[in-house]
Amino acid sequence: MRRFLSVLVGLLFLGSILAGNVWAKNKIVIGFTMSQTGKLNAESKDQFDGLKLWQDWVNSKGGIYVKALGKRLPVKFVYYDDESSKDRVQQLYVRLINKDGADFLISPYSSGLTASAAIIAEQYGKVMVATGAASDSIFNKGYTHVFQIYTPASRYLTGSLDLLKALDPKAKRLAIIYEQSNFAKAVATAAKKYAEKKGFEVVLFESYAKGTTDFTSFLNKIAAKKPDAIIGGGHFTDGETFAKQLYEQRIRVKLVSLLVAPAVPKFAEIGKAALYVTAPSQWEPKAKYSKEAAQRLGIEWYGPTADWFVREYKKRYGEAPGYHAAGGFVAGLVLQKAIEDAGCLDSEKVVKALEKMNIMTFYGAIAFDTGEYYGRQKAHEMVYLQWQMKNGKLVKEVIWPESAASAKPVYPYYKKY
Amino acid sequence: MKRGYTLFWLVPFLLVISLYPVVTKSVIARETVFIILMYVSLAASLNIIMGYAGYVSFGHIVYYGIGGYVAFYLMHHVGVRLVPAMLVAGLFSALMALAVGEAVLRLRGAIFAIATIGVNEAIKSLVTNLSFLGGATGMFFNFKIYRAYGGAAKAIWYAYYVMVAVTLITVVVSYFIKTSKFGLGLFSIREDEDAAFVLGVNTKRFKSLAYAFSAFFPGMVGAVFFFKAGNIEPEDAFHLVKSIEMIFMVMLGGYGTASGPVLGALIYERLKGMLLVNPLFKNLHLAIAGFVLLLIVLFAPGGLVGYLRSKFRKLRGVLE
């Protein structure tokens, strides 16, 4: 028995050595961490689902075409749980690069974790496509291998203000509220700057703690300032709660624009409270980015259509995709395009391809900054949606910019009371 | 007090682990060992107040966060280099502990534990509101900062060596505290504080000093960790879960012993590292950790070292 066991152990050992030393390049390994546990789990999972759909899509065609090898290589994922915490992100990325032989990296979800992972990517000269990370501040730090998919925080809410100006030039009083998180603060600060430049009067600029569930008195305080519009927010739970309590207290404002929450399909669960709430979104199923639009602008169209993405996603996961999922899919798509353009798996050549990239996908335009904010997304635009009532059902409609709109905005918000 | 032979194997043992990544030039090993060392140092320093003096500092991570913030601020805004910034951070943490300890060390048992949670949460919330520390966004290094250390790749190795030094010092100091008269005083406080006081132990001073020591090292560890991480934000710096992980490691190894926290941290990190990357368990590692902790608390409250010491009398000289 003992002899048998030792032989077995020996064989396993040998096997593991051999398995680690197979060198013929027969697949492209993409590594990342996701938040399988902890507070970022929900968003991270959507992002992962989108990414997974991309993997299956590309592998169903035989993989990514690599010119230098003259063949298609299938994509393999290696990923670990980062527990929504910075503790282990660097360790896991080092492991992904060195042990799992990741050729390319995709960022974790959230700006904070991405910032930590970026250092490792940079240190080993690995390309990292950052999705689910909207912060600008990662991109003026001198990195040259990190490329952003999301429209950065600095341009998140500016469209809401343009929208308000277009709808009602007399509406001047603005309340900006934000959750105490990296992302929300960056967005709110940028929005305030933009608002002041555009002649708005910011009557309230205040943050609330993470995990806040009771906005009752905060709302009273906001109401006392008599703002025309309330913009800001944080992540899903707080945004949804805020919208719900805003409605319950019948606050009379003309425009409500909240981050993240209204863009998630689940937002409809709060019923009438969701009605007429607007939100910036990285992408909406109804946003009209098409081959024809790309041709008109004279840029290359790449990847599947929005219809295909929505259909396949629904088929697979039983729900409509939000922008986190789209961001995941497109992260893979951008990497695929860059590898095809570069014609090889060499990181530096892929970087060159990314620098030059200027494409249109179902998610919108993609091009990267190469100046002070190297790698920051510069072409992709936010769309602005509003929850409206159609045939007795709550639906998300794109209302801004006009060129992408699927419906007319309903104004003012308090019309529903 | 008579000293045993623990340090004669503990220090070489740590050295071997620390040198392994250097000799093999393996960066994966370096990342793993870095985290192990970080935990060893955190657990060993928590053990001073928790294991020796019997005061369960539940929010102990606050000193790691404070140290991290002080050092990060100095490096980012003032341009101080890692080692001096780290020393300032450690001292600052220790001073904070003296001040906080002046108040909370008057409490005992579970009340003290809750108060320390309160301190951690209050400071986290305060930092989140302070704009000169970046508020909720925290602070980000410019990648250029690593140039002073010869580029990011070298900087991370540099951070590693500093962590090795900090850990060794923590372990040695905690051992000498345990085997000194000071340590004896602390143990008397743990067993019966009132009796200790009556017998002439200056309990107040002993406790404050122990608390300061146990805050000094986490302050330095925080400095090194966030230097390597490249950014710092309140959520990561004052993460209560990490605080509880520290307690877990001390318990796992055996609280009140000098070698226990070292072994506890080592086992905990290997266990967790394995669970995290194991396809079968990676979704359930939290629950498994809970289960293991429950088993230890229920059936082996002395931890690994406590168990070995009670089973094998001969080991007592080498497992202190």
Next chain:
Amino acid sequence: MEAFVSALLNGVLLGLAYGLAAIGLNLIWGVMKVINLSHGAFIALGMFASYFLFHSFGLSPFVSVILVLALGLVVGMVAYFIALHRVISAPELSTLLSTYSLSLIIIGVGTFVFTTNPRAIDVGLGSLHVLGTYIPAAKVLTGVYSLIFTVLLYIFLYKTWTGKAIRAVSMNRVAAEFMGVNTTFILSLSFGIGIALAMVAGALIASVFPFTILSGGVYELKSFVICVLGGLGSPLGALVGGLVLGLLENVLTLKMSVGYVPFIEFLILVVILLVKPSGLLGKE
């Protein structure tokens, strides 16, 4: 003025629910000298129990709360025998850690099963128009229910034999044992009641606010502050503490930045522990 009235009303209603959540923690501390670190996890469990009864059987949280109470009692007593019975006389560290490991297990399995996706129960009862402000009916019901449960607990503790036995054990476990009280049963029952109250509070809060499997943590920390305010170990003190916290959160924010609220709360926690550890109402 309107804002102030609204803040008062909301503060009281919410304070009652916070108080109910904290009573569970306080009862367990009072009787067993155990700080129950799985408190938050059980609050979250109560939220999910209510959520599933609502979505699978269409039971309103205000009906199913009775089921949650019964469930909590059973789960709590079982949990006592699994995690606490063996270490009930050990130093506090052991019980802190054993209850914490319970929490790890619940949260770990909960994250796996439910993910951290936020959920909400929309009871759809609309808002009431009171004194010039709108208050959701669910919130009013939550406040009323919390009050009822508190009164019931009071009657149980002071008027029934078992309740008196619980109080006897909390005063002196050894003496109670000599008097013929089955302390093991009483301890497990107390833990069961404490957990049941936590879960009930969770179920009620779930009808007002959205939640995730991790939401319990916030209420657990609030419960600490409340217990300390009202005096550790005093179940009725917790109600007072809850009211104080509810009012504080609502009235204070009218005057100062909302972001500072947690800081103020925890500062209060530390200061009260230092200055008057018996709580606001406690004797010197």
